[in-house]
Amino acid sequence: MADQTQQLPLAAPSEPEAPEAAGVPARIPKQHVADLAAFDEINRMVGFAKQIAGAKFITSAARGDVPSVFYLIAMAQDMGAKWTHGLRSLYMTPDGRVGIQGDFALALLLSKGFRVGWPVEEKEASVCQICRPECRCKFDKKAKRVDCECGRSHEVEYTLERARESGYYGKKDSPKEPKPNWKDSKNQLKWRSLMFTARFIAADILGGLYLPDELQEIIELETPEPRTLATVERQAGVDQPQVEESKVPAELESNLRAAAHEAGRTQGWAAAILAQAQNDSDPKGYIKEAIANIATVKAPKKRGKPDTMAPVGRQDPGPDYGTVPAAAARDTAKNEPPQDGFPNLLD
Numbered sequence: 001m002a003d004q005t006q007q008l009p010l011a012a013p014s015e016p017e018a019p020e021a022a023g024v025p026a027r028i029p030k031q032h033v034a035d036l037a038a039f040d041e042i043n044r045m046v047g048f049a050k051q052i053a054g055a056k057f058i059t060s061a062a063r064g065d066v067p068s069v070f071y072l073i074a075m076a077q078d079m080g081a082k083w084t085h086g087l088r089s090l091y092m093t094p095d096g097r098v099g100i101q102g103d104f105a106l107a108l109l110l111s112k113g114f115r116v117g118w119p120v121e122e123k124e125a126s127v128c129q130i131c132r133p134e135c136r137c138k139f140d141k142k143a144k145r146v147d148c149e150c151g152r153s154h155e156v157e158y159t160l161e162r163a164r165e166s167g168y169y170g171k172k173d174s175p176k177e178p179k180p181n182w183k184d185s186k187n188q189l190k191w192r193s194l195m196f197t198a199r200f201i202a203a204d205i206l207g208g209l210y211l212p213d214e215l216q217e218i219i220e221l222e223t224p225e226p227r228t229l230a231t232v233e234r235q236a237g238v239d240q241p242q243v244e245e246s247k248v249p250a251e252l253e254s255n256l257r258a259a260a261h262e263a264g265r266t267q268g269w270a271a272a273i274l275a276q277a278q279n280d281s282d283p284k285g286y287i288k289e290a291i292a293n294i295a296t297v298k299a300p301k302k303r304g305k306p307d308t309m310a311p312v313g314r315q316d317p318g319p320d321y322g323t324v325p326a327a328a329a330r331d332t333a334k335n336e337p338p339q340d341g342f343p344n345l346l347d
Contacts, residue, residue, distance in 0.1 A: 045073045048083065061092040068092060079108055079205070091212040093219060099212040102191035105198060108205055118190060119145040120157070126189035128197045129155035154201035158193040160185055168217045181213050188213070247283040248274060256287050263294045 049070040054063060062068035069087075075098065076086020089104035109116055113133030120127035129145050131137070131153035140147045145155070163169040169182050182188055191211055198206045210218070253274060260270040277286040 041077075045077065045083070046070055049073055052087075057088060059087075059090070059092050061094045061096075068096070072098070080111070081108065091215070093215050095219075097215055098209065099215045100206070100209045102194060102211055105206055105209070105211075106194065109198060109202060112202075112205060114202060114205075115139075115146065115153075116194070117145060118193070119143065119155070121186060121190055123160070123186045123189075125157055125159040126186070126193040127155055127157045128190070128193035129153060130194075130197045130201045132201060152201075154197055156193050156197040156200070158189050158196055160189065163189075163192070167221055168214075172220075244278060247278050248287065249284075252284060252287055256291055259291045259294050265294065 046066075049066050052058065053066045053069045056063075058069060059072070062072060072087055072090050072092065073083045075090060076083050079086065081089075081104075085104070089101045091099035091101070093099070106116060109130065115131040115135070117129050117139075118126060119129060131146050131148060135146065135148060135150055135152040137146050137148040137150055137153070139145070146153055160169065163182070164175070167175075169175075169178055171177050171179055178185070192214070195206070195209075195211055195214065199209070256273060257270045260266070273287060273290050277283040277290075280286040
C-alpha cells in the first residue's frame with residue numbers, strides 16, 4: 001500500500017537581513033543617485049591620470065606620480081576648468097604645495113564674474129582691485145577703480161620695498177641685486193598684487209594658491225642655508241672677493257672652496273687665495289698650486305720657499321682664520337706687505 005503521508009513543501013530559506021549597524025542600505029536613496037555620476041567622473045580622472053602621468057608637460061614634481069597628477073586634475077575640475085588647461089597652468093613643489101600661473105588665475109576670476117583692475121601699475125608699486133560678482137558699484141574712469149560702497153571689493157598695494165623687506169627681491173649673497181624674475185619689477189608687482197588681493201576677496205576660488213615664483217621664494221626662505229664655512233663667515237661679515245669668471249672659472253673656485261673645507265681651512269682663507277690669484281699673471285695656475293699644497297698652506301713655488309706654520313691668535317671675537325705662514329705674521333706686525341707672495345690673512 002502506497003504511503004499516503006502528505007509531505008509538506010519545504011519553506012525556502014530566507015536571506016538574513018543586513019543589520020542596520022553594518023551601514024548597508026537595502027536600496028540606494030534617490031538623493032544618492034547623483035553620487036554615482038560623481039564616482040564615474042572620479043574613475044575617469046584616475047584613468048586619465050594613469051595615461052598621462054609620465055608625460056613631459058606634467059610639472060616635474062608630479063610627473064610619474066599618479067596620485068599627484070590626479071590631484072591636479074581634480075583641482076582643475078573644482079575650478080571649472082578643462083583638465084588639460086589646469087595641467088599646463090598649475091604647478092607643484094616637491095613637498096606637494098600647488099601653485100597657479102597668474103594668467104590662469106586672472107582668467108578664472110573673470111570667468112566667475114569678478115571684476116579685476118589695476119589703478120596703479122609702476123616699477124616701484126602696483127595696486128590691484130577685485131570686485132565680487134555681486135558688486136554693482138560704478139567704475140570711476142578717472143580714478144581707474146570701482147568706487148565701491150557695498151563692501152564687496154578689496155584692493156592691495158604691493159611695493160618693491162615690501163618685496164625687499166620680505167627677502168623676495170634680492171639674491172642671498174647680494175641682496176641689492178635682483179633675482180632674474182625681479183628684473184621686470186613692474187610685471188612682477190602686478191601679478192603679486194593680483195594674488196594678494198585674490199586670496200582675500202576670492203578665497204573661495206584661489207584661497208591658498210600662490211604663484212610659482214612666490215612658492216619658490218617661500219621654499220628658499222624656509223630652507224636653512226647649508227652650514228658651511230662660507231655661509232658662517234658671510235653671516236659673520238667676512239668680505240668675499242668679487243671673482244671674475246674670465247680669470248677664475250666657477251668650477252675652479254668651487255674646487256678651491258671644497259678643498260679648503262676638507263682641509264679644515266676657513267673660507268676666509270679661500271677668499272684670500274681668490275683675491276691674490278686675480279692679481280697674478282697666471283690665476284688658474286696659482287689656485288691649482290694652492291689646492292695641491294693646501295694641507296700645509298704653502299704658497300705657490302714660484303713665489304719662494306714658504307716658512308713653517310705658526311698659529312696666530314686674534315684679540316677680537318671675529319671669525320677664526322686658522323693659521324698662516326710665519327712670514328706673513330711678521331710682515332703684518334711691521335705694517336709691511338708679505339714678502340713670500342702669500343695673501344695676508346690678518347687684515
